[in-house]
Amino acid sequence: MTKAQDTDDAEDFCRICGYDEERFWEHSVPRSAICPCxxxxxxxxxxxxxxxxxxxxxxxxxxxxxxxxxxxxxxTLRPKGWDLLKHIANIPPEWR
Ligand SMILES: [Zn+2]
Structure with a gap:
């Protein structure tokens, strides 16, 4: 399943920082995923x-x-040229 097909894209984002390479929640249930950021x-x-x-x-x-x-x-997972402001702009609007 691609992100575009997900019913709730906000679950793919860390609510704290906006990291988007992990699924943190599934159907409103936390997956105990630890954000690498x-x-x-x-x-x-x-x-x-x-x-x-x-x-x-x-x-x-x-x-x-x-x-x-x-x-x-x-x-080690921090991208080269990582930009904090761009990163936190990924936080879904309802969790800002
Ligand atoms: Zn995070």
Whole structure:
């Protein structure tokens, strides 16, 4: 199945940082996938609701990650010329 055929493309993105090479959620169930970029495990660090109040935890986690230099958990996977602002622009709008 390609991404274009998915019913919920937002599940292919890390809710914290926007990394998109992993499936973090499946049918609204976390897959316990650990993001190689920000290190968040789906179902642990990214729980919340896409509402202003419900995003508080996600925004705190993201802010902490960025505030500490947006370090990659798996630095070897970091693309050459990686751009933080382009990366976080991948965060699905409802999780920003
Ligand atoms: Zn991430």
């Amino acid at each position: 920000c290190g968040t495990e789906s179902g642990i660090g990214d729980m919340g609701e896409p509402t202003w109040e419900g995003l508080t935890g996600i925004r705190e986690y993201r802010g902490h990650w960025v505030g500490n230099g947006a370090q990659w958990r798996s630095p």
